[in-house]
Amino acid sequence: MMEESARQMERPKQQLSLTDAVAIIVGIVIGAGIFRTPALVAANTDTDTMFLIAWVLGGLISLIGGLCYAELSTTFPSSGGDYHFLSMAYGKSMAFLFAWARMSIIQTGSIAVLAFIFGDYLAQVISLGSNSAVLYAAIIVIILTALNIAGIRFSTLAQKIFTLTEVAGVLLVVFVGFFILPEQQSQPVSTSGTTDTGAALGLAMVFVLLTFGGWNEAAYISAEIKSGRNGMVKAIILSLAIITVVYLLVNMAFLRVLGHDGVAKADAVGIDLMKQAWGATGVWLIGLLVALSALTSVNATIFTGARTNHALGRDSEIFSMLGKWNNQTGGPVNAFLVQGLISLVLISMGLITRTGFQTIVEYTAPVFWFFFLLVGISLFILRRKEPLIARPFRVPLYPVTPVIFCLSSAYLLYSSIVYTGLGALVGIAVLMLGLGLRFIFQKTNNRIVQQLIEKP
Secondary structure (H helix, E strand, O other), X not given: OHHHHHHHHOOOOOOEOHHHHHHHHHHHHOOHHHHOHHHHHHHOOOOHHHHHHHHHHXXXXXXXXXXXXXXXXXXXXXXXXXXXXXXXXXXXXXXXXXXXHHHHHHHHHHHXXXXXXXXXXXXXXXXXXXXXXXXXXXXXXXXXXXXXXXXXXXXXXXXXXXXXXXXXHHHXXXXXXXXXXXXXXXOOOOOOOOOOHXXXXXXXXXXXXXXXXOHHHHHHHOOOEOOHHHHXXXXXXXXXXXXXXXXXXXXXXXXXXXHXXXXXXXXXXXHHHHHHHHHHHHHHHHHHHHHHHHHHHHHHHHHHHHHHHHHHHHHOOOOHHHHOOEOOOXXXXXXXXXXXXXXXXXXXXXXXXXXXXXXXXXXXXXXXHHHHHHHXXXXXXXXXXXXXXXXOOOOOOOOHHHHHHHHHHHHHHHHXXXXXXXXXXXXXXXXXXXXXXXXXXXXXXXXXXXXXXXXX
């Protein structure tokens, strides 16, 4: 009984402000992707109007998803986030599989990808040799994991500083695009060699929604927000509004300076813009900005990722060590350590192959969108299974809103399998390994229980 009481006390406390929550969400979403994907979106849209509409649609679809998550996270607040929703909708086996995937594929893969982006850009500023990117990636994961272990006050303070600096840097690019450089007449571009405008726009939306990815991490801090359930809804809506406005302003600046054709043909659209303004100094500044964007996202992803591992540890005897919550620091220390070690293993892929970044993106995408789709469907399941539970927030226009969310997730799941290579197959194989582990654990536990029953 004493041990059970102690475990009950080792739970997250409501110590995050609305500002903390917004800083975490905005910090995760606004990352290096905004300096990579605009070229791909422009290449798959015919006009400036269609290009900007794609980004508006990205914000609207993300908001729809955010509203679905707002209902789930305010009705069933938990540091486990998706893990908790899937457990209630589909049972412990599916929740275990998700937690395994998040620990070994989704979250650790995202940390590795973001760390690689940080390393790639910082290596252009200060080189440490041929393996600079890998070394920087590993170093930053170690430092930020240690920062999060040190305590929630340190990690959230760092996150607010990172996010404010990041947004200020992005707005600097906007300022340069609108007020420093002259406007260029935009010209239409052909859409990826295809006359099917619908298919081209669909592909553009894949890149747009990937750039908006990460807002769902709000679910993992739903039990820690001081202002409670209403604060969760405000955090999601406010964050997505900020992100959509910033993305629109950045892309309008790119169009104004480079033109549609220039954006579509740019290898690094941010570098092209800043180089026109301030030459080599501009390239150096944009390199630091992209590195900072990746750094901000890495810290927020580490913060939220360990909370799923903590939820798994609370529900599983096998991973019980992950379920320990340190009340002094306000975080799951063991979960942080395990997450950091797995991330470092994935980062080490960069020493084996120069396509480590691309491989890890392929490795995570199909599994991520598979579980995203299941979470969307869980909204319908939990409405039926728990019809009487109080819902502080109900998604508007139900069932149309969650249907749109599920369809967009299904399309991105399809795209992530069709358009990726070996990395996707490896990720699916690791997911199946988790399924095998669950089966073995269940069989072992059943055998032990049976032996205890039969024991005289």
